[in-house]
Amino acid sequence: MSPFQLEIQLVAAVVAVACALPGTFLVLRQMAMMSDAISHAILPGIVIGFFLTGNLSSPILILGGAATGLLTVVLVEWMRKTNRVREDAAIGLVFSALFATGVILIARYAGDVHLDTDAVLLGELAFAPFDRLEIAGYDLGPQSLYSTGSVGLLCAAFIMLFYKELKLATFDSALCATLGFLPGLLHYALMGLISMTAVAAFDAVGSILVVALMVGPPISAYLLTNRLDRMILYSILLAVTAAVSGYWIAYLLDASIAGCMAAIVGVQFGILLCVAPNQGLLAAWQRRKRQRWQFAIKMLVIHLLQHEGTPEAERECRVDHLQEHLAWEKPFAANVVSRAAAQRLLYPVGESLELTVTGRELAREAIVHH
Amino acid sequence: MANAIEVRDLTVAYRESPVLWDIDLDVPSGVLMAVVGPNGAGKTTLIKTILSLIKPAAGQVRIFGQSYRSVASSVGYVPQRGSVDWDFPTSAIDVVLMGLYGRLGWVRRPGRSERAEALAALGQVGIAELAHRQISQLSGGQQQRVFLARALVQDARIYLMDEPLQGVDATTERTIIDILRTLRSLGKTVVVVHHDLQTVSSYFDEVLLLNVRRIASGPVSEVFTEASLRLTYGGRVAIIRDAT
Numbered sequence: 001m002s003p004f005q006l007e008i009q010l011v012a013a014v015v016a017v018a019c020a021l022p023g024t025f026l027v028l029r030q031m032a033m034m035s036d037a038i039s040h041a042i043l044p045g046i047v048i049g050f051f052l053t054g055n056l057s058s059p060i061l062i063l064g065g066a067a068t069g070l071l072t073v074v075l076v077e078w079m080r081k082t083n084r085v086r087e088d089a090a091i092g093l094v095f096s097a098l099f100a101t102g103v104i105l106i107a108r109y110a111g112d113v114h115l116d117t118d119a120v121l122l123g124e125l126a127f128a129p130f131d132r133l134e135i136a137g138y139d140l141g142p143q144s145l146y147s148t149g150s151v152g153l154l155c156a157a158f159i160m161l162f163y164k165e166l167k168l169a170t171f172d173s174a175l176c177a178t179l180g181f182l183p184g185l186l187h188y189a190l191m192g193l194i195s196m197t198a199v200a201a202f203d204a205v206g207s208i209l210v211v212a213l214m215v216g217p218p219i220s221a222y223l224l225t226n227r228l229d230r231m232i233l234y235s236i237l238l239a240v241t242a243a244v245s246g247y248w249i250a251y252l253l254d255a256s257i258a259g260c261m262a263a264i265v266g267v268q269f270g271i272l273l274c275v276a277p278n279q280g281l282l283a284a285w286q287r288r289k290r291q292r293w294q295f296a297i298k299m300l301v302i303h304l305l306q307h308e309g310t311p312e313a314e315r316e317c318r319v320d321h322l323q324e325h326l327a328w329e330k331p332f333a334a335n336v337v338s339r340a341a342a343q344r345l346l347y348p349v350g351e352s353l354e355l356t357v358t359g360r361e362l363a364r365e366a367i368v369h370h
Numbered sequence: 371m372a373n374a375i376e377v378r379d380l381t382v383a384y385r386e387s388p389v390l391w392d393i394d395l396d397v398p399s400g401v402l403m404a405v406v407g408p409n410g411a412g413k414t415t416l417i418k419t420i421l422s423l424i425k426p427a428a429g430q431v432r433i434f435g436q437s438y439r440s441v442a443s444s445v446g447y448v449p450q451r452g453s454v455d456w457d458f459p460t461s462a463i464d465v466v467l468m469g470l471y472g473r474l475g476w477v478r479r480p481g482r483s484e485r486a487e488a489l490a491a492l493g494q495v496g497i498a499e500l501a502h503r504q505i506s507q508l509s510g511g512q513q514q515r516v517f518l519a520r521a522l523v524q525d526a527r528i529y530l531m532d533e534p535l536q537g538v539d540a541t542t543e544r545t546i547i548d549i550l551r552t553l554r555s556l557g558k559t560v561v562v563v564h565h566d567l568q569t570v571s572s573y574f575d576e577v578l579l580l581n582v583r584r585i586a587s588g589p590v591s592e593v594f595t596e597a598s599l600r601l602t603y604g605g606r607v608a609i610i611r612d613a614t
Contacts, residue, residue: 028455028458028459030455083385161477162476162477163479164471164474164477164478164479164480165471165476165477167460167464167468168468168471170458171454171455171458171460171465171468172449172453172454172468174418174421174423174447174449174453175447175449175468175520177421177422177423178421178422178423178442178445178447179442179471179472180442180443180472181471181472181476222459225459226459226460226461226504226506227459227460227461228458228459228460230459231459
């Protein structure tokens with residue numbers, strides 16, 4: 001592995017983590033679409049910042065982008081409050097208008113610089129090592145590592161410091177307000193951070209991957225845990241995994257690194273959706289199957305209990321009668337009986353079935369609870 | 371004793387239409403008060419306005435003679451159960467701990483003593499053994515108990531509860547009512563948005579009948595009459611007094 005390759009992966013991993021951190025709260029606030037809006041709406045801010053400084057790596061660009069990102073949030077909320085437009089429509093309208101403004105500004109006034117529209121959408125991670133930070137002649141590594149790294153550290157510090165407040169504001173903003181915290185301020189601080197992350201990440205990975213990295217790892221992590229701290233941790237791990245494996249797949253396929261990373265984020269979610277321990281589809285399917293058998297067994301023991309000791313017991317408790325009484329197919333009935341017998345709930349006596357003590361208890365309990 | 375809550379000339383409007391119109395209300399200290407009225411009567415709006423979550427168009431709210439801001443820590447709030455996302459990745463005890471965040475202030479995290487307090491509150495509402503259960507795995511009644519425990523740890527002087535008995539099972543209802551009575555015996559004031567007219571007389575001392583305007587308020591025995599109920603619900607109510 002060459003130093004360049006290592007640097008590209010490092011930038012990719014740092015970008016991924018910087019996005020996943022605030023992304024977790026975005027997902028929990030059910031505002032995932034806002035990442036899409038912000039990551040596009042920062043463009044005019046970046047362009048204007050570039051016009052002011054004439055330098056693509058100036059921190060002014062981050063502030064400009066953050067400003068138009070926040071402007072999106074404010075405009076969307078204002079439009080929603082008019083009750084004339086729904087939030088999704090407001091988001092769609094605001095960010096595309098701002099993005100278009102950015103595209104026009106680039107086409108009209110910045111045709112000759114690196115700010116071209118392809119790079120805006122997908123970024124170019126492979127170029128990250130060419131733009132280097134040098135101080136007094138010393139090469140300190142790729143410039144983008146520092147811009148994304150500092151924004152990532154800012155996100156981490158913000159979340160660590162205000163973890164409790166963010167958790168409360170996200171879960172129950174009314175209580176947050178009555179306890180004297182400022183949910184509105186926290187909201188805008190988070191949105192501001194997301195805008196800054198989007199700007200810093202955008203140069204490296206473009207606006208589409210920013211969305212994938214902000215939303216993908218958190219929703220995948222959400223499938224794995226029901227604790228917020230674990231969810232953040234798993235988002236980070238999934239984001240780093242996607243960054244590194246995305247790089248190597250792009251290397252092998254000679255494809256876009258950003259594109260491969262986004263694809264891996266999607267694959268991660270797809271796999272976890274199927275196999276996640278509790279919330280995965282496979283686990284849910286198994287649970288349903290188990291519940292179906294368990295329910296059938298309960299019906300059987302209740303049926304046996306109700307006829308136990310009655311004159312018609314001999315007829316009602318026969319295996320072949322179950323077909324008629326419970327409307328079960330013969331193989332299904334036989335299967336239920338053998339499962340119930342394996343659980344020592346009943347045992348066959350000649351042609352009919354007799355409950356064990358445990359079986360009787362289960363039946364009584366089931367009657368009480370239904 | 372002074373009134374716990376005093377509402378004067380309160381009007382709240384969304385756009386042009388008033389949700390609450392010229393409300394005057396005194397909540398005496400140390401009582402259990404029910405707030406009843408039809409859907410859209412402004413019950414939740416009233417609670418939220420008292421809590422300063424909604425800005426009124428006119429009028430004012432005083433709590434122990436002061437503004438909400440200066441007594442915020444002595445007011446506990448139990449929102450409607452449906453107002454939060456119960457799929458949020460957190461456990462019952464974590465939700466109860468949130469009631470202590472106000473006392474902790476910014477940045478400071480809850481520690482061992484706070485966890486012990488939260489666990490004790492969960493014990494008080496009878497679900498200590500569910501402390502570490504993820505909140506989506508709790509039943510509706512258990513979720514309501516978690517909300518109540520969260521208000522209890524605040525150790526407030528006034529509690530405002532929005533439909534704490536909505537959709538809970540009979541056991542939970544008894545537990546919650548017992549706790550409300552305990553709070554009253556400790557001298558707390560409890561205002562509860564309530565929907566079951568049949569239980570108003572047996573559960574509460576005072577009642578506010580609300581339908582955008584204040585129809586009546588005062589001791590249940592005096593104001594909870596057929597006439598005032600008919601005014602509140604516009605004649606759409608069949609009265610339901612027990613034969614006793």
